[in-house]
Amino acid sequence: MLEGIERINEVECEVPVGYVPGMRVSARFFLSEDLEESLEEGAVHQLANVATLPGIVRHALAMPDIHSGYGFPIGGVAAFREETGIISPGGVGYDINCGVRLLATPLRVEDLTQMRALVEELFRTVPTGVGAESRMRLSAQGLEEMLVEGVPWAVREGYGIEADAVHCEENGQMQDADAVPVSKRARKRGMPQAGTLGSGNHFLEVQVIDKVFDPKVAAVYGLEEGQVCCMIHCGSRGLGHQVCTDHLRVLESATRKYEIAIPDRQLACAPIHSPEGEAYFGAMAAAANYAWVNRQVITHEVRKVFSRLFGIEYEEMPLVYDVAHNVAKREEHDIDGRRETLYVHRKGATRAFGPGRLEVPADYRAVGQPVIIPGSMGSSSYVLHGTDTAMERTFGSTCHGAGRVMSRTKAKKSMPGKEVREALMERGIYVRATSDASIAEEAPAAYKESDKVVDTVTRARLSLPVVRLRPLGVIKG
DNA sequence: ATGTCC
Numbered sequence: 221m222l223e224g225i226e227r228i229n230e231v232e233c234e235v236p237v238g239y240v241p242g243m244r245v246s247a248r249f250f251l252s253e254d255l256e257e258s259l260e261e262g263a264v265h266q267l268a269n270v271a272t273l274p275g276i277v278r279h280a281l282a283m284p285d286i287h288s289g290y291g292f293p294i295g296g297v298a299a300f301r302e303e304t305g306i307i308s309p310g311g312v313g314y315d316i317n318c319g320v321r322l323l324a325t326p327l328r329v330e331d332l333t334q335m336r337a338l339v340e341e342l343f344r345t346v347p348t349g350v351g352a353e354s355r356m357r358l359s360a361q362g363l364e365e366m367l368v369e370g371v372p373w374a375v376r377e378g379y380g381i382e383a384d385a386v387h388c389e390e391n392g393q394m395q396d397a398d399a400v401p402v403s404k405r406a407r408k409r410g411m412p413q414a415g416t417l418g419s420g421n422h423f424l425e426v427q428v429i430d431k432v433f434d435p436k437v438a439a440v441y442g443l444e445e446g447q448v449c450c451m452i453h454c455g456s457r458g459l460g461h462q463v464c465t466d467h468l469r470v471l472e473s474a475t476r477k478y479e480i481a482i483p484d485r486q487l488a489c490a491p492i493h494s495p496e497g498e499a500y501f502g503a504m505a506a507a508a509n510y511a512w513v514n515r516q517v518i519t520h521e522v523r524k525v526f527s528r529l530f531g532i533e534y535e536e537m538p539l540v541y542d543v544a545h546n547v548a549k550r551e552e553h554d555i556d557g558r559r560e561t562l563y564v565h566r567k568g569a570t571r572a573f574g575p576g577r578l579e580v581p582a583d584y585r586a587v588g589q590p591v592i593i594p595g596s597m598g599s600s601s602y603v604l605h606g607t608d609t610a611m612e613r614t615f616g617s618t619c620h621g622a623g624r625v626m627s628r629t630k631a632k633k634s635m636p637g638k639e640v641r642e643a644l645m646e647r648g649i650y651v652r653a654t655s656d657a658s659i660a661e662e663a664p665a666a667y668k669e670s671d672k673v674v675d676t677v678t679r680a681r682l683s684l685p686v687v688r689l690r691p692l693g694v695i696k697g
Numbered sequence: 698a699t700g701t702c703c
Contacts, residue, residue, distance in 0.1 A: 315698040351700055409700075420698055461699045546698090628701090 222261055227253075231680045235268050235280075240483060242272040249282035249295075250619075252676040258625050258668055259286070263293040269483045270298050274491075275305025277555060277562055281614055283569050284676035285623030285668060289313065291486030294568035297617045299553065300492065302561045306480065307497045308489035309471060309504070311565030313546040314464045316504055317511035318422075318455030320592045321388075321542035322603065323519060326532055327448040329428040332692065338426060338529060339652050339693035345521050346424055347416040349654040349697040354415040356517060363411055367399040370509035371516050379513075379520040381535065386581050388542040389571060389589075392512040396550065398502025402459070403466045406503075410459025410510055415517030419654075419697025421624075421662055422454040423594070424518065427601060427689035437587045437605050437686045441540055449689055450526075450537070451601055452518050453594045455546070456511035463507045467500040492563055501548065501563075508547050515542060540603070541590035543570050545620045551579075553615055564615050572606035572618035572683040580606070591683045593674060596622040596667035597651065597659070598644045600690055602674050604683035618683040622670035631666040632657060640664075644694075653696040662696060 221227050226234045228248075235247035247267045251259060263286050270280035270292055277299045286295035291310025300306055332338065347354055358366075366373050371385040371392025385392045417424060429447045432438050443449070456463075471488040474496035480489060490497035523537045548565045555562075573580050573589045580589045588606035595601040599622065610616045626634070637656030640663045644651050653659050677683050 313698075318698070418698075419701090422698080455698070458699065465699090 221256060222259065222264060225264065231676050235264060240265065240268040240272065242481065242483060243268060245271050245276055245279050247271045247280040249286055250676055250680050250682065251284045252672065252679065255284055255668070255672050255676065260288055263288045266291065266293040267296060269487060270296060272483055273300070273306055273487065273489065274480060275300040277301060283619035284673045285568065285619045285621055287623050289567060291484060292565070292567050295619065295623065296567050297564065297569045297614055299562040299564045299615045302492055302563065305492055305563055306489035307492050307501050307548060307563055308487060308565065309464050309468050309500060310486050310488065311567055312504060312548050313567045314461050315455035315546055316460035316463060317508035317544045318546045319511060319515065319542060319544040320451060320453040320594050321515050321519065322540040322592050323450040323522065323537050324442050324540050325448045325450065325526060326536045327530060328446050329448060331530070332448060335650050335693050339650050339695060341525050341529065342424060342522065343652040343695050345525050346518055346695065348695060350419045352416040352418065353412040356415050358411055358414055363407055364399050366414065366513050367402060367506035367509055368397050369393060371512050374513045374516040379517050384516060384519070384539045387539045388512055389544050392516065392542065394505035394508045396502055397505035397509050399506050401499040401503040402463060402506050406459050406462035406466060409462050410457065413457040413459065414514055415521065416457060416514070417454050417518065417695065417697055418457055419658060421596070422697055423597065424522070424695040425451045425691050426693040427451055427691050429687045430690040431688040433685035433687065440584060440587050441590055441603065441686065442538060443540065443603065443687050450522055451594060451689065452515050454514060454518070456507045457514065459510050460507040463503045467503060470496050471500060504548060508544065512542065541592060543592050545570060551615070562615065566617055568620045569617050570620045571616055572610040573616045574606045574608040574611045591618055593619065593670065594621050595670045596664055597662045597694060597696065598647065598649055598664045598691060599670055600688050602688055603686045605686055606683055607681055609681040610683060614682055618677045619673050622667040622673060624666060625668050626666040628661040631663055632660045635660055635663050635665065649691050649694060651694045651696065658697055
């Protein structure tokens with residue numbers, strides 16, 4: 221383990237107060253010993269920096285997929301008291317409400333006899349890649365409504381069914397969303413992009429459930445071995461990026477105005493109920509709604525493709541659940557026996573609320589919320605369920621995915637995309653991307669093994685495995 | 698992640 225950091229147990233480490241000057245609390249991260257070699261000192265330093273921020277509760281936390289990000293580490297979780305705390309774009313990330321959803325199908329793996337045709341049809345239907353534009357015609361008024369209302373708006377407009385909204389975190393509708401602080405430029409970028417996949421690690425995958433860890437919970441989620449599912453991983457595209465850029469600039473001066481001492485200018489922040497803090501929070505919530513609608517519109521198109529190719533009904537592809545990876549939320553948590561309102565930043569981390577919480581949809585409430593962990597290209601994804609331990613230890617949070625260990629540039633240099641694509645083909649995985657270069661950037665070797673990340677959160681009981689999904693066909697930007 | 702530099 222890095223110097224100055226103490227291993228508490230086989231899955232958890234502590235960064236003591238004093239590791240960097242000004243820490244108000246210690247930092248803790250979850251990491252098994254076999255992942256230690258992938259730990260970046262810079263990411264730990266960033267985590268310790270987060271512990272210096274005003275109003276932070278308990279610890280600055282990180283999940284086993286921790287790596288360096290803008291200001292806060294990716295894989296980080298930090299909760300702040302409403303009265304004394306701050307809100308920070310660095311704690312959310314540029315891709316506001318990057319997230320992932322899982323659609324069930326009534327198909328069995330043996331029904332997929334023409335994988336190539338299915339993937340090509342999905343690739344033709346879902347706009348993919350940097351700058352991809354939607355066929356959807358959205359008015360300025362429509363965008364405004366979407367930003368405020370989220371998934372229920374999309375359902376009203378015919379892009380889904382009512383059950384879809386219920387199976388999204390926050391019902392696909394952040395209550396604090398405010399379109400006013402979403403700039404004209406952000407809206408202009410967002411207007412043509414609703415219902416587009418984007419690029420990088422974003423994907424649309426056809427998968428099969430190849431392992432069931434917990435049959436009882438799997439049945440509650442409507443999942444069983446051999447079942448074909450569809451996973452969608454994307455975010456708020458140019459609109460969320462622009463919201464982050466716009467408000468970072470405002471919050472950089474707000475940090476000085478409110479005399480908040482920060483060890484890194486990338487931790488720009490403002491008091492939660494300052495005008496600047498509320499403007500960012502409202503705009504961030506609106507961008508989160510945009511991302512949920514983005515995944516909803518893609519879902520609509522995917523259902524239509526499956527209907528055409530397999531003759532199944534729209535309602536036969538229920539949304540299992542939709543989770544956010546990059547968002548800050550107002551939540552109630554029990555702190556030292558008292559119910560407190562906290563602003564929980566999750567950046568590359570997933571909410572993992574346990575059994576009984578009212579935020580978990582009624583049909584899943586007894587077993588906790590589904591946690592969807594996408595694998596890197598060609599590797600398995602997982603569904604886990606939230607736990608009481610997560611509520612007690614991590615403000616109801618767990619990991620978000622595999623975590624990059626090689627830069628895009630390095631990945632492109634070390635392996636040709638064509639070879640990566642052919643190697644996946646030999647393993648029975650058909651990949652369709654805008655270019656072979658984008659396949660190289662996302663090669664399995666560029667990522668931490670998601671199995672080990674899931675193993676750490678399982679041993680720490682921050683979430684527990686329900687099913688594993690193996691990719692069959694992949695669409696990438 | 699991102700009209701991968703307004």
